[in-house]
Amino acid sequence: MRKPCHHWIALATALLALAPTLSRAEVARVEIASRTDVANGAAFGPTGSYEQLVGKIYFSVDPANGRNRVIVDLDKAPKNATGRVEMSADLAILKPKDSTKGNGVALLDVVNRGNKTVLTGFNRASGTGANEMGDGLLMRMGYTVIWVGWEFDVVRRNGAIRIDVPSAMGITETVRATFVPTARNTSTQVGDLAAYSPSDPASRQNTLTVRDGAMGKPTTIARDQWSLDGNTVTLPTGFEPGRTYELSYLASNPPVAGLGFAAVRDTAAWIKYAPDALVSAKQVLAVGSSQSGRFLRNFLYLGFNADEKNRQVFDAVMAHISGASRIDLNNRWATPTGLGQFNATSFPFADVSQRDPVTGAQEGALDNSRARDFKPKIFYTNTGVEYWGGGRSAALIHTTPDGTQDLALPDNERVYFLAGSQHGPARFPPAAARNGQQQENPNDYWYIMRALLVAMDKWMRDGVTPPPSQYPRLQDKTLVKAGDVAFPGIPAVSSPRTLPPAVRSANSLVTQSGAPGTALPFLVPQTDKDGIELAGVRLPDIQVPLATYTGWNFRNSALGGTDQLYPLLGSYIPFPATLAQREQTRDPRPSIAERYPSRQAYMEKVEKAGARLVADRYLLSDDLKTVVKRAADHWDLLTAGGN
Numbered sequence: 001m002r003k004p005c006h007h008w009i010a011l012a013t014a015l016l017a018l019a020p021t022l023s024r025a026e027v028a029r030v031e032i033a034s035r036t037d038v039a040n041g042a043a044f045g046p047t048g049s050y051e052q053l054v055g056k057i058y059f060s061v062d063p064a065n066g067r068n069r070v071i072v073d074l075d076k077a078p079k080n081a082t083g084r085v086e087m088s089a090d091l092a093i094l095k096p097k098d099s100t101k102g103n104g105v106a107l108l109d110v111v112n113r114g115n116k117t118v119l120t121g122f123n124r125a126s127g128t129g130a131n132e133m134g135d136g137l138l139m140r141m142g143y144t145v146i147w148v149g150w151e152f153d154v155v156r157r158n159g160a161i162r163i164d165v166p167s168a169m170g171i172t173e174t175v176r177a178t179f180v181p182t183a184r185n186t187s188t189q190v191g192d193l194a195a196y197s198p199s200d201p202a203s204r205q206n207t208l209t210v211r212d213g214a215m216g217k218p219t220t221i222a223r224d225q226w227s228l229d230g231n232t233v234t235l236p237t238g239f240e241p242g243r244t245y246e247l248s249y250l251a252s253n254p255p256v257a258g259l260g261f262a263a264v265r266d267t268a269a270w271i272k273y274a275p276d277a278l279v280s281a282k283q284v285l286a287v288g289s290s291q292s293g294r295f296l297r298n299f300l301y302l303g304f305n306a307d308e309k310n311r312q313v314f315d316a317v318m319a320h321i322s323g324a325s326r327i328d329l330n331n332r333w334a335t336p337t338g339l340g341q342f343n344a345t346s347f348p349f350a351d352v353s354q355r356d357p358v359t360g361a362q363e364g365a366l367d368n369s370r371a372r373d374f375k376p377k378i379f380y381t382n383t384g385v386e387y388w389g390g391g392r393s394a395a396l397i398h399t400t401p402d403g404t405q406d407l408a409l410p411d412n413e414r415v416y417f418l419a420g421s422q423h424g425p426a427r428f429p430p431a432a433a434r435n436g437q438q439q440e441n442p443n444d445y446w447y448i449m450r451a452l453l454v455a456m457d458k459w460m461r462d463g464v465t466p467p468p469s470q471y472p473r474l475q476d477k478t479l480v481k482a483g484d485v486a487f488p489g490i491p492a493v494s495s496p497r498t499l500p501p502a503v504r505s506a507n508s509l510v511t512q513s514g515a516p517g518t519a520l521p522f523l524v525p526q527t528d529k530d531g532i533e534l535a536g537v538r539l540p541d542i543q544v545p546l547a548t549y550t551g552w553n554f555r556n557s558a559l560g561g562t563d564q565l566y567p568l569l570g571s572y573i574p575f576p577a578t579l580a581q582r583e584q585t586r587d588p589r590p591s592i593a594e595r596y597p598s599r600q601a602y603m604e605k606v607e608k609a610g611a612r613l614v615a616d617r618y619l620l621s622d623d624l625k626t627v628v629k630r631a632a633d634h635w636d637l638l639t640a641g642g643n
Helices: 006-016 259-273 291-301 446-462 579-585 599-615 621-639
Strands: 027-037 050-061 085-096 105-109 144-148 172-179 187-189 207-211 227-229 232-234 244-252 283-289 316-320 377-382 413-417 479-481 523-525 547-549 571-574
Touching (some): 027 259, 050 259, 085 259, 105 259, 259 283, 259 291, 283 291, 283 446, 291 316, 316 446, 377 446, 599 621
Parallel strands (some): 105 144, 105 283, 283 316, 316 377, 377 413
Antiparallel strands (some): 027 050, 172 244, 187 232, 227 232, 547 571
C-alpha cells in the first residue's frame, strides 16, 4: 500500500522558506560517452550543423532541503558521507555545433517510457535512417534539445533513456496493478509491476481478482488456481479477453520513484544557471506528451518548477494529451507506466484555486504554496480521447470541479482542443480495424502542434500573445454531458452515450485524500449531425469533412469487452460515396456526392479553410501545401479518383 503523507504537507511548506542557503546545483558530474555529428554534418538553415552528445548525469540531492521534502520515502534512501542521496540518469543532448547560432532556449523533451518524442512530432521524423531528423524544424529554429531519464522502471534497451534511483530500505508491502487481456492466453506479464519482484511468489497473501470493466465488482480467483513468477501470472484455465484482472503481491524495498522529478528539475536548472554546464540556455521550454504530459502536470503541482535555491526552472511548458490527470510517480510502489485510464485524475484539477465541493479543500494545481510563485507559460493541448477516455477528464482543466461552470483561464495559460483527433494520429491511408470496432482516426494534429510551438516560442522569448484558446465550453453548449452528445445513429457504430464516468484517484496532499472513488463529471465535446466535434482547432479534414472522426473507439469483438473503449483510440467512419450507397446502408449522414458537386469544389473549400488557419496562426504557411495534398489524396481514396 502507498504511504499516506498528510504530515508532509506542513513540513514541506514550512521548510521551503528554510532551505539551506549554501545548497548548490545538484548535478554532481556529467560523463559524455559519445559525441557524433547529426545528419552527417548537414546544415539546418541559419543554425548550421548539429551534434549529439550521449552520456550519464549524476545527482546529489539534499533530503533536508524544503523543495525535496515532498518526495515520498526520500528519508528512507541511503545517504552518502555528506548526508545526500545519490542517483544517476541517462542524458542526451542535441545542440548546434556553433552555440552562438542557437536561439538561447533549451527544449527539454520529457521522455515517454524512455523514448524521445519531439523529433517524430514536431520534426515529422521517422525515428531512424535518413529521416531521423525529419524536416529539422526544431533545428532550424535553433533549439538545444535535452533528454534525461526520470522513470525507474524503463526496461534497459538500446537507446532507452532511464534513471537509476535508490530504494527505500526495510519496507515490505503489497503492490498491485490491473490488466485487460486481449486474448485467451494462460500467462501474461503485468508490465506495470515489472520493477517489483515478489518477496514470496507462493504467499497466500498474493491475490488475483477479475471483474467486468474498470468499475465492476471484483471476484477473487482461488489461490491454488494460479501461480506467480516475477511479474508473470499464470492461469491454466486461461484469461478471459476484455475482463479486468488485478494482481497484488508482497514486495520489498520500493524505489524512491519521486526522485525522477528532481532529476528533470536539476538538469534544467544546471543548464539554465550553472556557469560550468556542458550547454547553457537563457530559457527552458519543457514538452511532454501523454505519459510525460501527465508528468509535467504533476511536476508543476508538486512545486518542482523551483530548484533548491528557489529559482524558476521552466519558463514555458507544453503539456500535450494529458487531460486533467497526473502521473503515479511520487508514491510508494509507483506505477508510472500505467495508462491512467481510470485512476489518474485527482483534485485539484484546474490550475486556478477552487473549493472542492466534495471535501471542502481549497487549492489549485498551480495555485498552491509550492507552485504559485513559479508559474510558467503553459499550453494544454488535448484530443477527444482525453475527454472521453476514462480518467483523463480533460474538461476539468477549464470547468469547476463539479462540472457546472466554465472557468476563466489564468493569463499564463492557453487551452487548445485538437478537434476530430485521437490520442496519437493513426496512419494514413487508414488500416483495417484491428483493436477497435472502427478504423483508427488518422487526423494528423501535429501540423497544429508545429504552429503552436512557434507561437509558444514567440510568447516565451518576445512576449507576443499566442493565438486564442480554442476548446469546448458549457456556455455555448459545445461542452455537454456524455449522455447528451448529439452523435448520429450510424449503422454498426456503437453509441458512446452509455459509457460510465470515471472516478477520482487519491491525492494524499489534500483533505480526505481528495475523496478517491468519487465519480468525476463526464463532460465531452458536442458534435454536429455528422458526429463531428463543433469546438476547437479544426484542420481542413474536419472543417470540410469526408468522414466522421471521433475521440473514442469500442473494443473489437476479437478482444472481448465490446462495451468498453479501447485505450487511446478514436474512430474514422467514412461518409458513403454516393446517395445510392447511403440509402443501401441506411446511413443518416449525407454522402460525399451530395455534399460536394465536384473534386474542385471540395478542394476550394479545403484551401480556404487552410488559409484561415494560417492567418489565425494555427497552421504554418510552410505546412499548408502538405495539408491540402493530404485532403486531395483523401478524396481520391474515398471516391476512386472521381471528379
